[in-house]
Amino acid sequence: MSVKKYAVCGVSNRAMSMFIAPMLERFGQNSAVVALLDRDPRRHEVCKHRFSQLKEVPEFAPQEFEQMIAQTKPDVLIVTGRDDTHADYIVNGLTYDLDILTEKPMTTTAADCRRILAAEKESKGRVMVAFNYRYSPIHTKIKEMVMAGKLGRITSVDLNWYIDTYHGSSYFQRWNRMRTFSGGLSIHKSSHHFDLVHWWLDQKPVEVFAHGALHYYGPEGEWNPRKAEGRVCATCTDKLHCAYYRRWNSRSQHTQVEDDHLSSSARVAAAEQYSDYRPDQCMFDGEIDIEDTYTATIKYDGGALLSYSINFSLPYEGYRLAINGTKGRLETTEYHVPNRVPFPFPEQTVDYFPLFGSKEIIHVVKREGGHGGGDPVLQEDLFLGDDPARPYRILSNSEDGALAVATGEAVWRSVKEHRPVSIAELLQVEGVQSGSRR
Template sequence: MQRIVVCGLSNRALEMFINPIITKFSHENEIVGLLDNDEKRVDLCKERFPELAFLPSYTPQQFSQMVNETNATTVIVTSRDDTHVDYILQGLEHDLHIISEKPMVTTSFDAKRVMEAEAKSKGTVHVAFNYRYSPFHRKIKELILSGKIGRITSIDLNWYIDTYHGASYFKRWNRMREFSGGLSVHKSTHHFDLVNWWIDQKPEQVFAYGALNYYGKDGELNPSPVDHRFCGTCTEKHACGYYMRWNNRTDSSAVKDDHIKFEEKQNYTNYRPDACIFDHEIEIEDTYVATVKYDRGALLSYSINFSLPYEGYRLAINGTEGRIETQEFHELSRVPFPVPEQTIDYYPLFGSKETIHVIQTEGGHGGGDPIIQEDLFLGVDPARPYEILAGAEAGAYSIAVGEAVWKSSLENKPINMKELLENVTPKHKA
């Protein structure tokens, strides 16, 4: 029986972890404590889940007290990104099992601290990289392992975030690098981890460019240079091209959203998810292009844009014996055109193209969430012939690549992984 404490009662904590633990995995797992710096979040969590109404709750300063009083064995970390490291390190000091939401931490320095602490601890760290668990992403891994495309030589990955979703990162704390590491860490770690896992090679060097094009004070749709506005109270919102793209003058329209609509209703203490996307304080990039060199010869060409008309990605993986291609477009209500069903195309170097229709499953993130939840709360599926649950080393390399992307764009030079993660021997293979 895992005795679980949850650090950070975010929407992610409630829906991705607490809800399935209570409804699906309660025979093997028990939530015994809650920790957050906002009593409002604790109250709302207990209202949402009456089963937790009488659980003790704690502040961030009471972590050790919480562990001792609850006899916890497992810590789920779903707080703001920059605070992950605090709970992970304290949990490892107590020899606990850590389940961290991505990104594991926000800097390569903290990633090194986590790996060093894990090496000294009886505890372990797992990172909830649910993108790995999508049926399409697992099938790509299986195709590569089968040897169908030979030795991997290059990867092209272009990720598209539509403007509505993209703006959500600039309305909240994510827009401050000190809190999120920037979007090359907060968001792109998902993508870098996928590539690292697919090809089973370690990144060595990164060269990148980044820019802030759509958001921030110079955004072309900014109605005026006034700062510190919030959409809910802004007197200029009807003159704002961005706001009026998604709303009408009586604010009676609604757009499907899976990131901030929940938060807008909660009225958390000192928290606003509707800050102006054109504020002067915005300091992170919304556009990246990067090249990553790997230790066994593969080269990644990556791009991501947070202000596009639609959402999805295009992927190609080339090898000495063939090529894999796939593309995904999210079918959300804000995409006003039909999108093709996702398939995987396999092209042998010599021979006929094969189109693979993947069996899809229900659940968030393309059906990946229920499968990773089983691995986290029932134990890794022993019938699966390859490793998929990510550890601290995988978390560290994904963060290091993301940090290298913005450092390279800032310094206009290649960044070596050894500079960011040198002299660390991981406890577990990721």
């Protein structure tokens, strides 16, 4: 079996947990990490301390990208740095005919999506986007029900996503809080959700109209104990009066909280071990320039309409979904991260209501692993190739990545400009026109 060589651009926590660890622990027979690239040398040190197998792997700074390619000759780039760095690494990698594996979102703007799509057209390489939400058992079951025609022709979707005070506030303590770095949460986070709907329906988004606001965070947030700039949780004298901090921490210690991203104690550790990076900045700082609440209506080229909302400061985490079609309706409710839900809740099922007939309750087989059991299956597709037994495409490509980013950008542009925004306008492509059918 031939061994593929991987260069990691952006040695983030995500890079280590989602990609490097599986390669070393499960896919070492056909995968090898040959280069680490990051702007912060401390990240190289942390990675090698965690994975002693990488102690001889060469390290590079961003300006040494060409040297890295020449010296290590990778087959694949793994792009897992800050969101705004993705596009340059992807485009540069494609000029060397490399395959690209990028964390979501593919990039932060529709303009950069256009750059990536153009570069891929001229390259022998292909882009894969790690949309792991597609892979959870509940989500694949929904895909199979839609494909089987259980709902008929899809007419509308209701998707309401809830982010709790622990997870939601974390975005406003890190670099995500700046649109320049993340594209805003309608891209960084909601791109996951827009990709799911696009994949379930096999319809492309056409037009978006949205409202949004910053209700909870920033200096005007009503839970701000005192207006001040530049505070960090580790040294903040106001934290005992901060409801968000007190919800998840005691007076004497940071509480270890289960999360797919960073635990509270991990945030403090990251603040101490990385250069020029504070994941515990104050969520009430004035530099925050993104929204924490959105509602949107999205039209698709197959005629379906999506009613979407997301809120980043709620008492519990999860979502409620309904998909309506000419033959029936399905519903499901997820309560995410059970130890952070402050009340008892039922097991997640998919409830199917035929248009004329009796309700069915579908219990889906569970799997272990992050993101509802999706991460391990995604990793198998990434490092072993598509599962030949699966009857549908699931691994995301550059077009999927671009549609998700463009939908997220259309959301915040609609919020700012008070108008409907078309996807074709942002991606400057034909074939995604209002009212067209695939």
